[in-house]
Amino acid sequence: MIQLINVTKIYNELKALDNVSLEISQGEMVFLVGPSGAGKSTIMKLLYREEKPTSGQVFVSNVDVSRLPNGQTPLLRRRMGIVFQDFKLLPNKTSYENIAYPLYAIGMDRSEIKKRVHGALKVVNLTNKANDFPKTLSGGEQQRVGIARAIVQGPSLLIADEPTGNLDPATSMEIFQLLERINQRGTTVIVATHNQQMVDQMRRRVICLSSGKIVSDVVAGTYSSRT
Ligand SMILES: Nc1ncnc2c1ncn2[C@@H]1O[C@H](COP(=O)(O)OP(=O)(O)OP(=O)(O)O)[C@@H](O)[C@H]1O
Ligand SMILES: [Mg+2]
Known part of the structure; x- marks a missing residue:
């Protein structure tokens, strides 16, 4: 994919x-690791077309996103969910409204929005905080809202750039398990992370970058495994 x-x-x-x-198949869960500045976020930005490659090609679902006209970017992003380290929630909107926002933006009707948002809230186990504002939520809860927003359109790909960078170990574990559950439902999940403990525990494919090159790619790897 x-x-x-x-x-x-x-x-x-x-x-x-x-x-x-690099090739990643539909349904895989992959960790991108490597020192700061290695190029992890750059790979992610190429996938969601925040940046274009200087040379080479980037295919997402058989579309060369590096050649996609600017006008098609929203369409591309509808098929992928993006999760950020700093959550990027709208502070003056409730959890429900934050998750519903991309659906309003594409003009979906209200009853369908309600159904989808409640479905996403259930996946992240936050039904009881639907009407709360971000500043009243813990970091982990805010990230769960961010993940609900990312999956509400049923994307085939979820990209998370350092999703637990601002969270404590127990909360990080919850977030990683949630990402794993989303992967088990069939979504391809790519996570850039420095969280060695989580990567070691999950035994998924681990791609390690260093100075802009792939230095290892291991099927059931650990944070520091080398091919
Ligand atoms: N917009 C930009 N303009 C100039 N240089 C940039 C830009 N974005 C990234 N870089 C540089 O490109 C290199 C790779 O950055 P990137 O953000 O991909 O690293 P990373 O692996 O995500 O690091 P971290 O673990 O710190 O998030 C770094 O040297 C960074 O300084
Ligand atoms: Mg980064």
């Missing part, structure tokens, strides 16, 4: 990705 072919990304003078090729 995802294919990077000889992808190089240069920001100004700096080579953030250096001829990276």
